[in-house]
Structures are given as structure tokens and as C-alpha cells.
Amino acid sequence: MTEPPVLVADYFDGHSARAQPVRLAIRERRLLIEGDGVSRSVPLRQVGWPERQRHGARQAYLPGQGLISAPDAAAWDAWATASGLRERLVVRWMQSWRGVALAAALLVVVLVGSWRWGLPAAAHGLVALTPIGVDEQLGALAFEQFEHQWLQPSKLPTERQAALRARFAAALERGQAVERARGAAAPLPAWQLHFRASTERGLGANAFALPGGHIVVTDALVELLTDRPDVLVGVLGHELGHVRHRHGMRSVVQVGLLSALSSLVLGDFSTLLTAAPVLLGQAAYAREFEFQADADAARLMRANGIDPADFGVLFERLRRQQQARPGIELPIGLATHPPDAERVRRMREAAPGP
Incomplete structure (x- = not known):
């Protein structure tokens, strides 16, 4: 031997x-x-x-x-x-610069794929499993917070508020009729339209949607579009699109998933370091949400005989307002919104004629 x-x-x-x-x-x-x-x-x-x-x-x-x-x-x-x-394969791999480079490249591919497709798909699936009652509770709490910090009772006459609600409801009914004729009608989500004045340091000319169907429009935005109620219909259709697709809940879930992934990859060594990917990633997701809500608004506008390109009126007037009053606070989420011209172009392309 x-x-x-x-x-x-x-x-x-x-x-x-x-x-x-x-x-x-x-x-x-x-x-x-x-x-x-x-x-x-x-x-x-x-x-x-x-x-x-x-x-x-x-x-x-x-x-x-x-x-x-x-x-x-x-x-x-x-x-x-x-x-x-x-030696184990992983040890030999780590001792090779080619193996390390390949592992780094694969990690980048996995992270990009997870960020671009995996996390949104996971969030969409989780939200689909979440009862709508959770949206309602979260939206009610958020609305209460907005009321406390940034909103005041509307100064618009009650009759005008009622007329705007009726106009939007009629526009939605026409939109549903067109969708039913195409065989593509989906049930409308429950919604509540709130008119509120903004505080001095508040929201300015703005509209936003909260989970559970709360749609808030400030008096300043109504006055900004007082001669273009058709554009206001598009704005409300956009906000209802956020409600329909449950973007509020998806944002909450995606922020949680992004935070978990960021901490897993970077470790809990720096709050700023781990927060940066979350902020950048959520900004990108928010842009996708805006495009999706814009598509809903475009379909509603077309169904009511309104050119989706008229949505550009809102962007132009907000831009002029900002230029005239440089110190004014920008509308919520403006930093996460896509470029105006791209939004108008997409709205034209996303809404086929009746």
C-alpha cells in the first residue's frame, strides 16, 4: 500500500x-x-x-x-x-479574477432585473392579495393627516362643487359606455371628490389621489382651469386612474421591498447609502404610475370628445405660475413626474378614437 x-x-x-x-x-x-x-x-x-x-x-x-x-x-x-x-467550487471561483468579475456582472443583472421587473411584479401580486379595506383605512388616515397639515375647507360655492362633481360623474358614465361598446369595460372603483383650499405653505394648484378612492382638488387648481373644465375632467380622470390601479398601496409595498433589497445588498451601515436606492427606485416607479394614470385620463377624454393633447394646457399654466412666482411650492410629486411633452405624446398614442 x-x-x-x-x-x-x-x-x-x-x-x-x-x-x-x-x-x-x-x-x-x-x-x-x-x-x-x-x-x-x-x-x-x-x-x-x-x-x-x-x-x-x-x-x-x-x-x-x-x-x-x-x-x-x-x-x-x-x-x-x-x-x-x-476545494469547493465557490472558493476556486473567488480566487479567480475572472470568476469574481463574472459574479459581479451576474449580480448587477439580477439586481437590475429585480428592480425593473421583479419588485413591481411582486408588489402587484401582494397588492392583489390585499383586501380593498386596507386601502380604505390607509387612505382615511392619510386624508386626515393632509387635512391637519396642508388643507383648509374649500372656499368654492357649494353649487360649483356640486356642478363639478356632476360633470365628472357624467364624463365617467360616457367613458364607461364607450368601454362597454368595445367590450373592454371594467368596474369603476369607489371614489370621493373633495374640494379643499390649500394652506399658505401648502399644496398650491394641485390634485392628488389617496388609497381607498379619496381624490382631492385644491381651489387653486379649479381656478387655474376655470375656463377649461374639460382639462379638469382629464385631471380627475388621471387621479381616478391612480385609484383604479391602486398605485398608493403599490407605492407603500414597493418602498418596503426596495428598502429590504437595499439593506440586503448594502447592509445597514449608512442610512443615506441605503436610502438613496429606495428614493431613486421609487421615483422611477412613480413615473410608470404617472404614465399608467395618464393613459386612463386619455381614454376618458377621448370618450368625451376632448383631445388628450389639451392636457398640456395644465402643464403650461403651472409652468407660467411657477415662473411668475419662483418662491411658490411645486405640486406634490412634480419631481417624480415624467417630462410634460412626453406625457402629452403618450396620452395621444394611448387613447384610440371611439
Whole structure:
């Protein structure tokens, strides 16, 4: 029988800091340790083989806190190879710059794919499983907070508010009739239209939707479009689109998933570092939500004989208002909205004629 390769190393018994010179050999899937006063036979499956490093001593952990150490790394590696010990694939991969580069590239592909398709799909699935009552509760709490901090009772006459609600309801009915004629009608979500004045440091000319169907329009926006009620119909259709697609709940879920992924990848070492991907990612998702709500608004406008391009009137007037009053606060989410021209172009393309 051929004698197995032998390696001289240092043995620590786990009780004393004194090293004992020993000879190592592997036979019949056991590590044999022989030296002056030392004789051990340990099954290989019970030996801990730390990941090989490029520099430094080689070590092996034994049951009962024992340790084998070999300062000559090259001799250890040659002995291990001759004894039939094989490194795990992941260790060999990590020792190769090509393997590291490939792993980094695959990680980037996975992260980009998760961000672009995986997280939105997961959020959509989770929201679909969430009862609509959760939206209603969340929306009611959010609306109460807005009322407390940024909103005041509307100064619009009650008759005008009623007329605007009736106009929007009639526009929705015509839109549903057109959709039914095409065989593509979907039930409208429950909605409540609230008119509110903005506080001095509040929302300005704005409209927004909250989960559960709360649609808020400020007096300033109504006055901005007082001569273009058709455009206001499009604005309300856009906000109802957010309600229909449950964008509020999806935002909440996606922020949570983004935060979890960001912490997993970057670790909890810096609040700013982990928050940046969440903010950037959610901004991109918000743009997709805007395009989706714009498509709903465009269909509603077409169904009511309104050119979706008229939505550009709102953008132009908001821009002029901002230029005239540079200190005025921008509407909520303006930073996450896509460019105006692109939105108008998409609205034209997303709404086929009746």
C-alpha cells in the first residue's frame, strides 16, 4: 500500500497556547495527527477547513477546540492536493479574477432585473392579495393627516362643487359606455371628490389621489382651469386612474421591498447609502404610475370628445405660475413626474378614437 503524503504542522489542543509539532496524513477519509504525546484520528467530515486565502498560514479546526496550523502555505496546498482534498467550487471561483468579475456582472443583472421587473411584479401580486379595506383605512388616515397639515375647507360655492362633481360623474358614465361598446369595460372603483383650499405653505394648484378612492382638488387648481373644465375632467380622470390601479398601496409595498433589497445588498451601515436606492427606485416607479394614470385620463377624454393633447394646457399654466412666482411650492410629486411633452405624446398614442 502506498504511504499517504505527510505534512509537518503545529498542533494546538485547545487547552494550552503551546504549539506541538505533529505530522499530518490522510488515510481512509480520516485525518491522522501524530507527534510527541499526540495521536489523534479525526473523520474528515468533522474537520473544519477554512476558506483558502492568498497569504497567511493555513489552518484546520478540530472537534473539541483543537487547531492545526501550517505557516508554509505552499507546502500545505501541495499536501492537500496530493491527499485528495478538493476545494469547493465557490472558493476556486473567488480566487479567480475572472470568476469574481463574472459574479459581479451576474449580480448587477439580477439586481437590475429585480428592480425593473421583479419588485413591481411582486408588489402587484401582494397588492392583489390585499383586501380593498386596507386601502380604505390607509387612505382615511392619510386624508386626515393632509387635512391637519396642508388643507383648509374649500372656499368654492357649494353649487360649483356640486356642478363639478356632476360633470365628472357624467364624463365617467360616457367613458364607461364607450368601454362597454368595445367590450373592454371594467368596474369603476369607489371614489370621493373633495374640494379643499390649500394652506399658505401648502399644496398650491394641485390634485392628488389617496388609497381607498379619496381624490382631492385644491381651489387653486379649479381656478387655474376655470375656463377649461374639460382639462379638469382629464385631471380627475388621471387621479381616478391612480385609484383604479391602486398605485398608493403599490407605492407603500414597493418602498418596503426596495428598502429590504437595499439593506440586503448594502447592509445597514449608512442610512443615506441605503436610502438613496429606495428614493431613486421609487421615483422611477412613480413615473410608470404617472404614465399608467395618464393613459386612463386619455381614454376618458377621448370618450368625451376632448383631445388628450389639451392636457398640456395644465402643464403650461403651472409652468407660467411657477415662473411668475419662483418662491411658490411645486405640486406634490412634480419631481417624480415624467417630462410634460412626453406625457402629452403618450396620452395621444394611448387613447384610440371611439
